[in-house]
Amino acid sequence: MRGSPDRLGDASAPLVMPQGYGHHSGNDHRGETHMKPQLVVAPLIPPAVFERARATFETYFAEGNVEAALTAVEKLQAAGLFITSSVKLTAEVIARLPSCLKVAATCSVGFDHIDVAAAKARGLIVTNTPEVLTDCTADLAFMLILNACRRAHEYEAIMRSGWRKSFGMGEMLGTRASGKTLGIVGFGRIGRAVAQRARGFGMRVLYHDTKRIPDELVHGAEHFTDLRAMLPHCQILSLHAPGGPANDRMMNAETFSLLPSGAIFVNAARGALVDEDALIAALTSGHLAGAGLDVYRSEPAFDLRLADLPNIFLVPHMGSATVETRNAMGFRALDNLEAVCAGRPAIDPLWS
Amino acid sequence: MGKPVLFVTRRLPQAVEARASRDYEARLNAEDAPRSKEDILRLSSGAHAVLCCPADRLDAGTIAELPETVKVLGTFSVGFDHIDVAAARARGIQVCNTPDVLSVATAEITMLLIVASARRGPEGERLVRAGRWTGWTPTQLLGTQVSGRRLGIFGMGRIGREVARMAGAFGMQVHYRNQRRLAPELEMGAIYHAEDESFLAASQVLSLNAPGGDGTRKWLNAARIARLPKGAIVVNASRGTLIDDPALIAALHSGQVGCAGFDVYDGEPHVNPGYLALENVVLLPHLGSATAETRDAMGFLALDGIDAVLAGREPANLVT
Numbered sequence: 001m002r003g004s005p006d007r008l009g010d011a012s013a014p015l016v017m018p019q020g021y022g023h024h025s026g027n028d029h030r031g032e033t034h035m036k037p038q039l040v041v042a043p044l045i046p047p048a049v050f051e052r053a054r055a056t057f058e059t060y061f062a063e064g065n066v067e068a069a070l071t072a073v074e075k076l077q078a079a080g081l082f083i084t085s086s087v088k089l090t091a092e093v094i095a096r097l098p099s100c101l102k103v104a105a106t107c108s109v110g111f112d113h114i115d116v117a118a119a120k121a122r123g124l125i126v127t128n129t130p131e132v133l134t135d136c137t138a139d140l141a142f143m144l145i146l147n148a149c150r151r152a153h154e155y156e157a158i159m160r161s162g163w164r165k166s167f168g169m170g171e172m173l174g175t176r177a178s179g180k181t182l183g184i185v186g187f188g189r190i191g192r193a194v195a196q197r198a199r200g201f202g203m204r205v206l207y208h209d210t211k212r213i214p215d216e217l218v219h220g221a222e223h224f225t226d227l228r229a230m231l232p233h234c235q236i237l238s239l240h241a242p243g244g245p246a247n248d249r250m251m252n253a254e255t256f257s258l259l260p261s262g263a264i265f266v267n268a269a270r271g272a273l274v275d276e277d278a279l280i281a282a283l284t285s286g287h288l289a290g291a292g293l294d295v296y297r298s299e300p301a302f303d304l305r306l307a308d309l310p311n312i313f314l315v316p317h318m319g320s321a322t323v324e325t326r327n328a329m330g331f332r333a334l335d336n337l338e339a340v341c342a343g344r345p346a347i348d349p350l351w352s
Numbered sequence: 353m354g355k356p357v358l359f360v361t362r363r364l365p366q367a368v369e370a371r372a373s374r375d376y377e378a379r380l381n382a383e384d385a386p387r388s389k390e391d392i393l394r395l396s397s398g399a400h401a402v403l404c405c406p407a408d409r410l411d412a413g414t415i416a417e418l419p420e421t422v423k424v425l426g427t428f429s430v431g432f433d434h435i436d437v438a439a440a441r442a443r444g445i446q447v448c449n450t451p452d453v454l455s456v457a458t459a460e461i462t463m464l465l466i467v468a469s470a471r472r473g474p475e476g477e478r479l480v481r482a483g484r485w486t487g488w489t490p491t492q493l494l495g496t497q498v499s500g501r502r503l504g505i506f507g508m509g510r511i512g513r514e515v516a517r518m519a520g521a522f523g524m525q526v527h528y529r530n531q532r533r534l535a536p537e538l539e540m541g542a543i544y545h546a547e548d549e550s551f552l553a554a555s556q557v558l559s560l561n562a563p564g565g566d567g568t569r570k571w572l573n574a575a576r577i578a579r580l581p582k583g584a585i586v587v588n589a590s591r592g593t594l595i596d597d598p599a600l601i602a603a604l605h606s607g608q609v610g611c612a613g614f615d616v617y618d619g620e621p622h623v624n625p626g627y628l629a630l631e632n633v634v635l636l637p638h639l640g641s642a643t644a645e646t647r648d649a650m651g652f653l654a655l656d657g658i659d660a661v662l663a664g665r666e667p668a669n670l671v672t
Contacts, residue, residue: 045490064489086488107490135499135523142522143471146464150643152636153481156474159635160628163621166407167639168384169428169647170365176643178456200521201460300485307481315476316485322471322497326490 507562
């Protein structure tokens with residue numbers, strides 16, 4: 001992946017991995033190396049995060065090789081491990097972690113890739129990166145809403161195959177998003193940020209959440225304690241709930257059927273929330289006019305039947321994929337690692 | 353006397369054609385065949401009104417040959433650069449368009465272009481749909497954050513103001529360039545620029561929402577592109593003629609413009625092949641107003657205008 005053609009936004013360095021990648025990139029000045037804590041970075045990380053990690057820690061970069069990362073923890077006697085959702089901390093992996101390791105910081109909000117019970121039992125401190133990706137993820141969810149409503153996949157495909165034909169005034173019509181009723185499942189930070197965007201489009205906002213949301217954060221959105229009672233009102237439905245067994249397949253044949261005919265469905269939360277057979281059936285029958293997905297039950301080996309549907313917009317789990325946000329997430333993970341390695345409490349512990 | 357005769361150049365949404373047939377002896381176009389000048393003149397024979405579309409060319413030559421019976425020309429669009437309005441007026445033919453009703457749908461497409469190009473939506477789409485997605489990495493398809501960025505709107509009419517409202521909800525700071533400054537209640541906190549230089553310098557995202565025509569032809573040229581911040585995003589859902597395409601394509605290659613999104617093209621439906629070769633552009637086939645809700649409203653408004661002229665009243669949507 002080194003020197004990959006990934007294009008970064010403005011004001012960012014080209015994505016060429018700095019020297020030292022895949023190596024033990026300690027400082028040459030022996031006196032200083034003793035001052036720095038030891039860190040193993042398992043995944044590929046953005047250049048700005050790489051630079052800060054190298055400045056603050058005695059760091060080994062494993063370039064996405066988890067086995068190499070585990071070996072390096074042992075060899076360096078590292079106290080800190082930097083991971084992302086692509087690095088699975090299963091009970092089996094946690095059992096193999098050398099006793100020197102005190103803290104694992106995941107550069108993500110979600111932590112379904114971590115066996116929390118095993119980590120707790122092992123006494124490992126685990127941290128995540130909340131808050132910093134709220135706006136970025138809400139932007140992407142709203143992009144999916146607009147792209148699904150306005151048939152962007154089909155429109156783009158027309159262009160990439162050369163267009164050459166004008167359309168009649170009644171052809172290829174999409175759904176106007178503005179003024180519609182939007183249902184939000186999960187009214188945490190990201191769900192509320194989506195509601196904020198929806199207000200610019202004159203939407204009526206409904207939400208379902210099992211938690212009570214403080215009044216000052218609601219801004220006129222209407223609360224439904226019962227998801228099934230909310231669905232018949234939702235011309236657009238956007239999921240922002242966490243994963244986990246309680247929410248597995250919350251959207252299934254029955255709940256999709258409760259949406260009004262011609263509804264638009266968007267999921268930028270967790271693939272496990274959706275029964276994809278039921279989703280495919282609803283899109284094929286036309287009960288759903290369109291859908292937008294950033295997440296899938298199985299990633300990256302998602303159900304390829306989804307790719308045969310014209311009325312869906314599919315993106316590869318890129319809710320937080322901006323230079324600004326990925327840097328902020330990486331810095332937040334490093335903040336946590338620095339705190340624990342210096343003997344201070346973690347900033348974002350998953351439990352306390 | 354029977355119903356007045358209305359020639360409708362292209363196929364229109366069902367509800368609009370139903371109303372046209374109810375109130376007029378309507379000459380519809382079930383096959384939606386493109387209409388040449390000869391077709392237009394032949395099918396206008398004996399008609400009292402023509403309801404046309406942007407793809408029809410009603411230049412001075414065509415208008416001069418329209419039959420005497422034609423009193424009003426309705427266009428199923430806001431823009432009327434396809435109609436020689438002065439030539440129509442000289443012949444006593446009134447022209448009506450469809451302002452307002454498509455502002456929201458077109459502004460939506462503008463926001464779609466902004467967010468989808470900044471976040472590399474179609475690139476991600478193509479990767480996933482081709483089955484080439486091999487897994488999540490922290491550096492895959494990194495885009496640019498929309499929230500908190502400065503948006504420059506060129507042309508702060510109805511559509512531009514709708515874009516400003518939507519962008520405000522995304523936490524964007526809105527700047528605008530317009531012939532004149534808006535009243536504070538329309539401005540809603542957007543920052544006015546009286547000249548191009550400061551406007552372009554502020555525009556991390558530049559959205560073109562101005563009318564076409566000679567006054568704006570190739571407005572976005574190499575010199576103005578050079579004044580944008582490096583890596584700026586450019587979107588256009590107004591008229592393709594506003595952009596000097598070779599200059600913008602060069603800037604998309606050099607990185608001076610980071611990415612772009614278009615719903616309109618100079619010379620459409622032909623598109624400069626330079627755009628088709630780029631990954632960092634979002635391309636839509638001029639469907640800014642293509643929602644069922646909007647197209648019905650446009651057709652009804654055009655018919656309202658035609659009804660009014662033929663009844664001897666002045667329509668609210670008269671082009672002057």
